[in-house]
Amino acid sequence: MSGGTRLENANPIIFQRSGERLLTATDEDENVHDPIDDREIFDLIRTINDPEHPLSLEELNVVEQVRVKVNDAESTVDVEFTPTIPHCSMATLIGLSIKVKLLRCLPNRFKIDVHITPGTHASEEAVNKQLADKERVAAALENSSLLEVVNQCLSSRG
Amino acid sequence: MEVLSLVQRVSAHPDSRCWFVSWNPAGTLLASCGGDKAIRIWAREGDSWICKGTLEDGHQRTVRKVAWSPCGNYLASASFDATTCIWKKKNDGFESLTVLEGHENEVKCVAWASSGNLLATCSRDKSVWVWEVDEEDDYECVTVINSHTQDVKHIVWHPNQELLASASYDNNICIYKEEDDDWECCATLKGHTSTVWSLCFDAAGKRLASCSDDCTVKIWKEYSSENTQDSSWKCVCTLSGYHGRTVYHVDWCSLTGALATACGDDAVRVFKEENTSDPDQPVFFLAAQVTKAHSQDVNCVAWNPKEAGLLASCSDDGEIAIWQL
Numbered sequence: 382m383s384g385g386t387r388l389e390n391a392n393p394i395i396f397q398r399s400g401e402r403l404l405t406a407t408d409e410d411e412n413v414h415d416p417i418d419d420r421e422i423f424d425l426i427r428t429i430n431d432p433e434h435p436l437s438l439e440e441l442n443v444v445e446q447v448r449v450k451v452n453d454a455e456s457t458v459d460v461e462f463t464p465t466i467p468h469c470s471m472a473t474l475i476g477l478s479i480k481v482k483l484l485r486c487l488p489n490r491f492k493i494d495v496h497i498t499p500g501t502h503a504s505e506e507a508v509n510k511q512l513a514d515k516e517r518v519a520a521a522l523e524n525s526s527l528l529e530v531v532n533q534c535l536s537s538r539g
Numbered sequence: 540m541e542v543l544s545l546v547q548r549v550s551a552h553p554d555s556r557c558w559f560v561s562w563n564p565a566g567t568l569l570a571s572c573g574g575d576k577a578i579r580i581w582a583r584e585g586d587s588w589i590c591k592g593t594l595e596d597g598h599q600r601t602v603r604k605v606a607w608s609p610c611g612n613y614l615a616s617a618s619f620d621a622t623t624c625i626w627k628k629k630n631d632g633f634e635s636l637t638v639l640e641g642h643e644n645e646v647k648c649v650a651w652a653s654s655g656n657l658l659a660t661c662s663r664d665k666s667v668w669v670w671e672v673d674e675e676d677d678y679e680c681v682t683v684i685n686s687h688t689q690d691v692k693h694i695v696w697h698p699n700q701e702l703l704a705s706a707s708y709d710n711n712i713c714i715y716k717e718e719d720d721d722w723e724c725c726a727t728l729k730g731h732t733s734t735v736w737s738l739c740f741d742a743a744g745k746r747l748a749s750c751s752d753d754c755t756v757k758i759w760k761e762y763s764s765e766n767t768q769d770s771s772w773k774c775v776c777t778l779s780g781y782h783g784r785t786v787y788h789v790d791w792c793s794l795t796g797a798l799a800t801a802c803g804d805d806a807v808r809v810f811k812e813e814n815t816s817d818p819d820q821p822v823f824f825l826a827a828q829v830t831k832a833h834s835q836d837v838n839c840v841a842w843n844p845k846e847a848g849l850l851a852s853c854s855d856d857g858e859i860a861i862w863q864l
Contacts, residue, residue: 489834489835489855489856490834490835492784492803492804510708510733510734510752513752513785514708514734514752515836515855516603516647516692517663517690519556519574519601519619520601520619520644520645520663523600523601523619
């Protein structure tokens with residue numbers, strides 16, 4: 382986060398970014414009902430910045446399109462994210478950033494579940510419970526310093 | 540199935556959440572609170588419910604819950620700003636009487652004992668505080684109880700005894716009573732597998748309903764021992780398979796015995812008990828439900844204490860709905 386502090390995972394593996402979504406004729410046809418799909422959700426979260434590294438969550442393989450499940454008809458979105466190391470202390474913050482991004486971008490009807498890819502974090506259960514508790518998420522987002530950190534993760538890099 | 544028919548829907552806390560609604564003891568006023576830091580007071584005029592007043596400037600952050608004193612002259616509000624405000628009813632509205640401070644962080648719930656002399660608050664700081672109220676409207680903290688290991692979500696007093704119950708993020712329910720001038724946890728109710736969001740006693744106070752993030756509602760019954768003064772609480776019924784997501788609130792109607800639930804799947808449900816069921820193994824059935832009662836999570840349901848079947852609900856969409864069963 383701040384310069385000079387030792388990074389938890391100093392040399393992460395960097396993954397290739399995906400290309401832009403290919404638009405088809407029906408995508409641009411206003412008369413065709415266009416449900417929100419996995420790729421669209423993935424595009425919203427793949428550019429989120431990692432709190433530690435000048436890299437996106439996609440480049441660190443924290444988020445992958447195959448771990449995004451959307452059901453437009455039932456208004457549900459389920460995102461699994463994979464912390465880079467099993468003791469990552471940033472896991473809750475990363476999950477919160479994904480949740481906030483989706484809360485801000487998706488219509489209110491959506492139920493958004495964000496959790497850790499099973500078996501990839503030592504405190505998986507505790508982090509998942511905290512992310513699922515909307516009362517604690519609401520209280521966290523009223524904390525201006527935490528909100529600032531989340532907004533930094535969500536800001537697009539120049 | 541019975542029918543819950545919509546009486547009215549009103550935008551109560553626009554562009555925000557409505558977290559909680561509470562009827563005054565006479566059933567004539569409904570207080571609501573939300574993420575906009577405001578408390579609103581609603582009353583019936585003709586056929587519709589209208590806002591009679593807005594209590595602002597009491598809190599710096601979200602107002603999570605509100606509670607009326609048994610006499611109906613005071614309203615307490617619990618806020619994420621770590622304080623609890625006490626408001627006194629005046630002819631033309633409410634005035635802030637005092638602010639209770641002490642919790643380290645968010646106050647999640649506030650509740651008055653049936654005598655009106657005691658008030659309890661609970662917080663994310665894992666503690667439950669009991670306050671004594673004197674005739675001069677002074678509030679003094681008489682105890683701080685630390686029986687929970689996590690965030691305390693809800694507290695409720697017994698309908699006629701000085702017995703207090705609390706629900707927590709640690710999945711447990713604790714029951715407290717005063718012993719030798721000290722408040723102690725006399726029972727821990729274990730059974731839910733995730734956060735317990737809310738609790739409600741039945742009219743007689745012999746049973747307690749709880750609801751949880753594990754998508755179930757449990758009914759607990761008190762069994763008193765003949766030899767000692769101790770009592771134990773056992774889970775006698777679990778309602779599972781009805782709720783699609785977290786159950787945020789449960790309210791047991793003191794007039795009819797109907798049990799209403801507020802759920803994260805946007806539905807309001809009403810359960811009733813089979814008349815012939817065994818008191819030690821009661822059977823509850825789904826008597827009515829509105830699957831899309833609100834456009835977002837339902838946070839609270841509250842039965843009117845005087846008009847049987849009149850139910851208020853509120854939601855993340857900022858709205859209040861009034862229903863008639």
